[in-house]
Amino acid sequence: MVHGSKISRRQFLSLSGATLGGLVLTACTRTTGSQAVEKVTAEPAVRDANDALQRLQSGNLRYATNKTIDLNQTPRRRVEVARGQHPFATVLGCVDSRVPPELIFDRGLGDLFVIRTAGQVLDQAVLGSIEFGFMELGIHLIVVLGHENCGAVKATIEAVEKKLQVEGSVGYLVRSLTPAVEKAMQAEPAETGEEPDVPFDLVAETVDTNIRMIVDQLAASAEFSEAIVAGTLRIVGGRYDLDTGLVEFIA
Numbered sequence: 287m288v289h290g291s292k293i294s295r296r297q298f299l300s301l302s303g304a305t306l307g308g309l310v311l312t313a314c315t316r317t318t319g320s321q322a323v324e325k326v327t328a329e330p331a332v333r334d335a336n337d338a339l340q341r342l343q344s345g346n347l348r349y350a351t352n353k354t355i356d357l358n359q360t361p362r363r364r365v366e367v368a369r370g371q372h373p374f375a376t377v378l379g380c381v382d383s384r385v386p387p388e389l390i391f392d393r394g395l396g397d398l399f400v401i402r403t404a405g406q407v408l409d410q411a412v413l414g415s416i417e418f419g420f421m422e423l424g425i426h427l428i429v430v431l432g433h434e435n436c437g438a439v440k441a442t443i444e445a446v447e448k449k450l451q452v453e454g455s456v457g458y459l460v461r462s463l464t465p466a467v468e469k470a471m472q473a474e475p476a477e478t479g480e481e482p483d484v485p486f487d488l489v490a491e492t493v494d495t496n497i498r499m500i501v502d503q504l505a506a507s508a509e510f511s512e513a514i515v516a517g518t519l520r521i522v523g524g525r526y527d528l529d530t531g532l533v534e535f536i537a
C-alpha cells in the first residue's frame with residue numbers, strides 16, 4: 287500500500303510541473319546521468335561473458351579517466367529493477383571502502399551482483415551466493431576483484447611472519463588468506479648478491495596470488511567447471527589500482 291501510494295504520488299508530480307520544486311532540481315543536477323540512463327535502458331541485453339566483461343572494462347575506463355556517466359542510477363531505473371533483477375556480472379571483491387564495484391565500473395542499480403569480504407575470502411556462504419547468481423539469475427561472468435595494498439593481505443602477512451595466532455573471526459580471515467601468503471613467499475627470487483631490477487613486493491605478490499587462487503578454486507568447483515567448458519561461464523581475476531582507478535585483468 288505504502289509503495290503503491292508513493293509511486294502514484296511520483297506519477298502525479300511528474301504531471302504537475304508547477305509543484306515539482308525539489309524533484310526538478312534533482313533532475314537538473316543529474317542531466318548527464320539521466321541522459322545516460324535513457325541510453326542504458328535502451329542498451330542491448332548482455333549477449334555473453336565476453337560482452338559483460340567488455341562493459342565492465344569500458345565502465346572502468348570511464349571511471350579512471352573522469353568520464354563517468356552514472357549509468358542506471360536514476361529513480362526511473364530504481365522503479366524498473368524493482369520488478370526484477372538481471373545483473374550481468376558477479377563481482378567478488380574486498381570490503382575496502384576505496385573499492386566499491388558499482389563506482390569503479392561506472393554502473394548502477396541492478397547491474398552487478400556484488401559479494402564483498404575482507405581480502406575477498408571465498409567460503410561456503412560466498413560460494414553459495416555466487417552459485418545463486420549463476421543458477422538463479424543466469425549470470426555468465428564472475429569477476430574476482432582484488433586490489434593494490436589490501437589491508438587484509440598485509441595483516442595476514444604480518445601474522446605469518448611473526449607467527450601470530452589470531453583468534454576469533456578475524457583469525458578465520460587470516461587463516462583463509464594464509465595459503466596465498468605462503469605461496470607468494472615461495473615466489474621470492476633467491477638471493478644472488480645482486481640488486482634486482484624490481485624489488486620483490488610480498489604484498490603485491492600475495493594480492494595477485496590470492497586473486498589467481500580464488501579464480502582457480504571457483505573454476506575447479508563442480509558447479510562451474512562444466513559451464514566453463516561449455517562456454518556459458520567465464521571467471522576472471524582483476525586487480526584494482528588505488529591510484530589510477532584502473533582494473534587490470536590478470537587471471
Ligand SMILES: [Zn+2]
Pocket residue numbers: 380381382404405406433435436437438439
Ligand atoms: Zn582489501
